[in-house]
Amino acid sequence: MSGSENRLRGSFTRLASWDGAVILVAVVALVVAAAAVDGFGTSNNVTFMVLDLLPIALLALPMTLIIVTGEIDLSVASTLGLTSAVMGSLWNSGMAIETIIPLCVLLGAVLGAVNGVFVTVFRLPSLAVTIGTLALFRGLALVVLGESAVADFPVVFTTWVTGTVADTAIPNVLLPLLLLAAVFTVVLHATPVGRAVFAAGAGEQAARFSGVRVDRLKFWLFVASGAVAGLAGVLWTLRYSSARADNGLGLELAVVAAVLLGGVSIFGGRGTMPGVLAGVLLLATLQNALRLEDVTNEALNIVTGALLIVSVLLPNISRSVRTAAQRRRLRRTPIPQPATPPAP
Template structure:
C-alpha cells in the first residue's frame, strides 16, 4: 500500500472515529447543554450575568454532589431514592445540636456520620437481606423524612454563624466564582478517576452488566454495593449541612423532592437505569443542563409546579430517548449486515 493510500485510510478512520464519538449520548448532552446556555444567555434577561452564574452554581451544588455517588449506585443496577430525606434528617440534627450548644466544627462530622449510618441501613437491607433497592429506598425515604420531623418538628433554626454561611454563599475574591465550586471540582475529579481509571470503577460496570458473572469473576458484589450506599448517605449528610448553611435555616423539609432532580440528571447524562453503562462527564453535563433549564425558567417567573413538570419530563425522556436510539442503531446495524450478506 502506498503512503498516499495509507494516509487516506488513516484520515477516513479518524473521521469515522470523530463521528462515532459525536454520536454518543454523552456528546449529545454536552452539545445540548452548550446550546441551552448560549440561547438562554441571549434570550433570558439576567441569565448571563455574573451574579446569576453564582446563584446557578449554588443551585446545582446539592444536585451534583448527590449525583456523584448516585452515578456509582445506578451503574451497578441499583438506586437510592432516600438521599433527599437523608439530607433533611441531617439538617434537622444540625439544627437540634446547634440549639443544644454544640459547635459547628463538632456538628458537621456528626451529620456526615449520621448520613453514613442511614446509607448503611439501606445497604444492609439491599445487600444483606436481598431486598429490591427501589422498594427499600422508597420506604426509607418516608422513614428518614418522618424522623427529621420528630427531631426538629415544623420549626426552623436560623442563627448559624456568618463565618460558615458566608463561606458557602461567598465567592473567591471579588469574582463571580463561588467558593463551593472548588469543592464540586475536587469531588467530581475524585469520583471521575475512581469510576473511569481504577479496577474498582471497572468492577462497578461489570456488576451492572451482569452481577452473577461479576461474582464468579471474584468481585465482591454485595460488599461493593453496601459501601456505595454508605458513601451515598455520607455525601447526602454533608449536603444537608451545606444546604442548611446556604439558606441559614435548618428544617425537616429541606431538600424535599431533590431525589427526582438527581436521578433525572444522572439518567439524562447517559447512565443506564438498568446498570452497566454511563460516564461521569455525561452526568455532570446533565446536571448543568437541568440546572440551566430550571434557572432560566425561574428568571421567567415560571411556577414551582411547572419546574416539577420539566424535571419529570426530563426524567421520562432520559429513559426513553437512549432506548429509542439503541433500537434505531441496532436495527440499522442488522440491515447493514443483511445487505453485506446478500452482496
C-alpha cells in the same frame, strides 16, 4: 489497524453517543440562555445558579455509580433532610459547629449503610428499600426537629457557603464540588473500582465469576451516597441558614432526572460522569432561565418530569433502532452455531 485510527474512531463514537449529545446541548443551552434571557449572564445569577445546582450535582455523583451498578438510591433527599434536622438539633444543644459538621457527614454514611445492608445482606431490591427509607428518614427528621426551624448558625460559616472567591463570581462551594466531581470521575473511569461498577451493572453474575465482590461494592456505594447526602444537608442548611425537617423535599427527582439525562442507563452498565455533569448543568440552566422568565415552580416540575421521561425514552429508542438494523445485517450473514446440539 493502527492505534491512532482506533482512538480516532473511538472519539467519533463518543461524539455520536448520548452523553456527547448532552454535553453539546448543555453548552448550547448555556450560550442561548446567556444571549436571550435577561439577567442570566450576570455574576449574581451565575453564583445563584451554582448554589442551586450544588445539592443536585453533589447527590448525582454517587447516584451515577449506584445506577450504573443497576441499583438506585431514592432516599438521598430524605437523608439530606434528616441530616439538616439533626444539625439544627445539635446546634441547639450547644455543640460546636466544627464537631457537628463531621458528625452530620458520618450520620449520612450510617443512613447509607442502612440502605446498603438491606440491599446486600437481605437482598431486597434497592428501589423498594430506598422508597421505604425515603419516607422513614423524612419521618425521623420531623421527629427530631418537628415543624420548627433552627436559624442562628455562625455567620462565618453561612457567609462562606453563600460567598464567592475573592472578587470573582465563582462561589466558594464550587471548589469542594469540583474536587468531589473530579474524585468520582476518576473513580468511575480510571480505577479498578470503576471497572467493577460497570461490570456489576452490565453482568452481575459474570462480575462475581471474575472476582468482583459485588455486594461489598454496592454496600460501600450506598455508604458513599449517604455521606455525600450528609454533606449536602450541611451545605443546604448553611446556605439558607435554616435547619428544617423538610429541607430538600423531593430533590431526589431532580437528581435522578439529571443522572438519566446525562446518559446513564436506568438498567445499569452504561453511563459517563462527564455526561452526568452536563445533565446537571443542562437541568440547572433550564430551571434558572425559566425562573428568570417568571415561570412558576409547578411548571418547573413539569419540565423536570418531562426531561426525565425523555432521557429514559430517547436512548432506548435509538438503541432499539440500532439493534434492529444490526439484526437485519446479521440475518444476511451466517450465524455461528454451537457445534453440539442442545443436550437432551
